[in-house]
Amino acid sequence: MRVLLPLPLAGPYDYLAAENLGLRPGDFVQAPLGRRSVIGVVWDDADDRQETKLPRERLRNVASRLDTPPLATPIRRFVDWVAGYTLTPPGAVLRMAMSVSAALDPPRPIFACRMTPAAPDSGATADRKLTAARRRVLSALRGGPPRLPRELAREAGVGATVVRGMLDLGWLELIQTRRAPAATPDGARAGPVLSADQRRAADPLVDALAGGFSVTLLDGVTGAGKTEVYFEAIAATLRAGKQALVLLPEIALSAQWLKRFAERFGAAPGEWHSELAASARRNTWRAVAAGEARVLVGARSALFLPFPELGLIVVDEEHESAFKQEDGVVYHARDMAVVRARLTEIPIVLVSATPSLETTVNVEQGRYRALHLPDRHGDAALPKIEAVDMRRTPPPRRAWLAPPLRDALASTLGAGEQAMLFLNRRGYAPLTLCRACGHRLQCPSCTAWLVEHRLAGRLQCHHCGYASGLPRECPSCGAEERFAACGPGVERVAEEATALFPTARIEIITSDTIGGPATASAFVERMEGREIDLLIGTQIVAKGHHFPALTLVGVVDADLGLSGGDLRASERTYQLLHQVAGRAGRAERPGRVLLQTYMPEHPVMQALVSGDRARFLATEAQARRRGGWPPFGRLVAIVVSGADEAEVDRTARQLGKSRPRGDDFEVLGPAPAPLAILRGRHRRRLLLKAARGVNVQPIVRDWLGGVDPPNSVRLQIDIDPYSFL
Ligand code: ADP
Ligand code: ZN
Numbered sequence: 001m002r003v004l005l006p007l008p009l010a011g012p013y014d015y016l017a018a019e020n021l022g023l024r025p026g027d028f029v030q031a032p033l034g035r036r037s038v039i040g041v042v043w044d045d046a047d048d049r050q051e052t053k054l055p056r057e058r059l060r061n062v063a064s065r066l067d068t069p070p071l072a073t074p075i076r077r078f079v080d081w082v083a084g085y086t087l088t089p090p091g092a093v094l095r096m097a098m099s100v101s102a103a104l105d106p107p108r109p110i111f112a113c114r115m116t117p118a119a120p121d122s123g124a125t126a127d128r129k130l131t132a133a134r135r136r137v138l139s140a141l142r143g144g145p146p147r148l149p150r151e152l153a154r155e156a157g158v159g160a161t162v163v164r165g166m167l168d169l170g171w172l173e174l175i176q177t178r179r180a181p182a183a184t185p186d187g188a189r190a191g192p193v194l195s196a197d198q199r200r201a202a203d204p205l206v207d208a209l210a211g212g213f214s215v216t217l218l219d220g221v222t223g224a225g226k227t228e229v230y231f232e233a234i235a236a237t238l239r240a241g242k243q244a245l246v247l248l249p250e251i252a253l254s255a256q257w258l259k260r261f262a263e264r265f266g267a268a269p270g271e272w273h274s275e276l277a278a279s280a281r282r283n284t285w286r287a288v289a290a291g292e293a294r295v296l297v298g299a300r301s302a303l304f305l306p307f308p309e310l311g312l313i314v315v316d317e318e319h320e321s322a323f324k325q326e327d328g329v330v331y332h333a334r335d336m337a338v339v340r341a342r343l344t345e346i347p348i349v350l351v352s353a354t355p356s357l358e359t360t361v362n363v364e365q366g367r368y369r370a371l372h373l374p375d376r377h378g379d380a381a382l383p384k385i386e387a388v389d390m391r392r393t394p395p396p397r398r399a400w401l402a403p404p405l406r407d408a409l410a411s412t413l414g415a416g417e418q419a420m421l422f423l424n425r426r427g428y429a430p431l432t433l434c435r436a437c438g439h440r441l442q443c444p445s446c447t448a449w450l451v452e453h454r455l456a457g458r459l460q461c462h463h464c465g466y467a468s469g470l471p472r473e474c475p476s477c478g479a480e481e482r483f484a485a486c487g488p489g490v491e492r493v494a495e496e497a498t499a500l501f502p503t504a505r506i507e508i509i510t511s512d513t514i515g516g517p518a519t520a521s522a523f524v525e526r527m528e529g530r531e532i533d534l535l536i537g538t539q540i541v542a543k544g545h546h547f548p549a550l551t552l553v554g555v556v557d558a559d560l561g562l563s564g565g566d567l568r569a570s571e572r573t574y575q576l577l578h579q580v581a582g583r584a585g586r587a588e589r590p591g592r593v594l595l596q597t598y599m600p601e602h603p604v605m606q607a608l609v610s611g612d613r614a615r616f617l618a619t620e621a622q623a624r625r626r627g628g629w630p631p632f633g634r635l636v637a638i639v640v641s642g643a644d645e646a647e648v649d650r651t652a653r654q655l656g657k658s659r660p661r662g663d664d665f666e667v668l669g670p671a672p673a674p675l676a677i678l679r680g681r682h683r684r685r686l687l688l689k690a691a692r693g694v695n696v697q698p699i700v701r702d703w704l705g706g707v708d709p710p711n712s713v714r715l716q717i718d719i720d721p722y723s724f725l
Helices: 073-086 090-098 132-142 149-156 160-169 196-208 226-239 255-265 278-289 300-304 333-344 357-364 403-414 490-500 517-528 569-581 603-610 613-627 645-657 696-705
Strands: 002-004 028-033 036-043 110-115 172-177 214-220 243-247 270-272 295-298 310-316 347-352 369-373 384-389 418-422 431-434 451-453 458-460 483-486 506-509 534-537 550-555 592-597 633-642 665-678 681-691 714-719
Touching: 002 090, 036 090, 073 090, 073 333, 073 714, 090 300, 110 132, 110 149, 132 149, 132 160, 149 160, 160 172, 196 214, 196 226, 196 347, 196 369, 214 226, 214 357, 226 243, 226 255, 226 310, 226 347, 243 300, 243 333, 255 295, 255 517, 270 278, 295 300, 300 333, 310 333, 333 347, 357 613, 384 403, 384 603, 403 418, 403 490, 403 550, 403 592, 490 506, 490 534, 506 517, 550 569, 569 592, 569 603, 569 613, 592 603, 603 613, 633 645, 633 665, 633 696, 645 665, 645 681, 681 696, 696 714
Parallel strands: 214 347, 214 369, 243 295, 243 310, 270 295, 310 347, 384 592, 418 534, 418 550, 506 534, 550 592
Antiparallel strands: 002 036, 028 036, 110 172, 431 483, 451 458, 633 681, 633 714, 665 681
16 A cells, blocks of 8 residues: 655555555555655556555554545646655655644533523523533523623623633533534625626626636736636535635735625635644634635645546636746646646636736647637726826936826825835835945855835845844944935835825835735725825736726836846736726826836837737747747746755756756756845756747656755755746
8 A cells, every 4th residue: 555645755655555445545554654644645547557666564654544535536647746746755845735733633512601501591690600601601502503701701791710601500511513614605695787798708707617627818907806706616616515725925915805706705715825823724624625715715725635526727927937836846827727628527716917927828728728808898998007207207316206107196186096116125225335445245155135115224135134233333344324225115115105295194005014914905905095195006906906096006116026037027017017007097097107118119018008918929929920929939947955055066066967858858057046145045047948849847857866966965856947046
């Protein structure tokens, strides 16, 4: 019998199992490993059952079977598939599916109070022991199910001792119970009346639920009602008795989404993200595995949860690079979600106003179906987007807002409407240098400048989290207090805006000011309640939000994302700016968007101003096709890293020398990574570039199998890389 352990080992291990355990593939078991005991899963290999090579007498026994629902077959095949694709040990992938081992411990018993026949009934007025407090407890219990003692006391407005006294009297007794299941979303509740366009998109999504595996792109402008449309598919999934999974790029910020969901379905969905407390993770994992959580919304790792009855997957904002997991098991949650849907034979819906080129090409080639929502819902129109040519109308010296944007802000704020300034840069200034000698303040363990955060009074490295106070003297020439801040971050823009509009209520929103769901929803409320006039934020405010009174969006530096050698720089900038622009004018009042740029002729700016997405994508596709870049070719990045530069170099050179050769692929590098040092580790990159049809995994496996790096050097394999740092 083979058991896969959630550890980065080569594969499943062989064990013996007593007949009477009745073990079957998918069962969770406790198995010995060395001196430890580990929880693993009985594994059946996808293709053939490799016979064990060890003699029987060397095999150890599985200790016991856990009382947990087994890991369903499609999930086991998914774990195998992801491991094979990403070239990671299957146990490392299984670990993501088990994620909270405590969830597998037997649940702690819960005891609830219920009334016994000894309790006096409500008419018993003569009973001296029936005090007013005790009477309230009894009447609380009469109106509902058994309650935990603590909850019962709270509900009746009495102290815990009152309940304890009634237990002693024998009026109440404790019974063992299960955690009361949370209210479940109701698929039978009516949603909003859909427009004809929305109906035309929702109907095929609902029909797809009966049709096995399919991929549908739901492509609609910002504010078109895409969420309402896929809510219809979720409702139908619930009615069919299946579970639904919704992946969002940044679940911690999805306050508005959660509120809308609860209003539509009468109950909150299960949530899964990195900020959940351990107990919440454990309960959610169990609720999913037991089929109690009917709808789960989560970040990328939710994809590995053990849904037994998954019927639908939705990937909202499918173009978002946040779906790419960059460390540990490196995978793209959108792509793996499609795989999970295929293995589970269920439909998946990819949702976006700016679909990725990957998805667009899959639609063109007929692999995915597309449904379109061409207009905003109701009377809302798409905002008017204009470029502000910074060469012709530059901002004043040491300022960042050009006259046209200043004028627009003045008239929007003057009219009592809300405005937003977008700059994808946290802090006050991205670079601090010494005016005496030109020295630039750099992170001691990364190839990166320190970013000044003036409000917090610190310099920070955005790559490793290093922080220090601003030094008084230049570390290079010793000059005192000669530092100059170069370039703007959101704090600096806020400073300028405050000087221009001293009475406006201005707020900065970045990942520094929004830590989690609670602060995010408080912000949303302030914005909806019109307690903020001017919002200044990074990409955290760019997505998803619906603020009816927000009519002006100013992009402080529209060119910011275009520099650097990233192959998706144009595509990403277009998507991000389009999203940001989409925040403006979402209700009756029309929206206006100003893009400050030094390159108004750049295809990205042209596409945004003209609204001609198709042409932009066609140009982008042509360039990628010509160069053989994704999605028309395939890439695998290998990052060699370690603290000892010489050893890193030696390993990288060795990889370069032993590079595989072939007609339809090539290896580029090794070269120092743009982030040549990160957290004190030196980094070198190699890139395998192949034609689309090439099966890259065996090539990479053979290649890396032939080198034997020292222990201090790490090789990270990134199939389909999105980051080139
Ligand atoms: P998208 O996801 O495409 O950006 P949303 O689903 O957020 O668009 O819809 C934009 C706004 O319009 C939301 O406030 C939503 O509740 C509202 N809306 C969309 N469709 C309808 C509808 N059929 N009836 C009522 N309100 C709708
Ligand atoms: Zn650093």
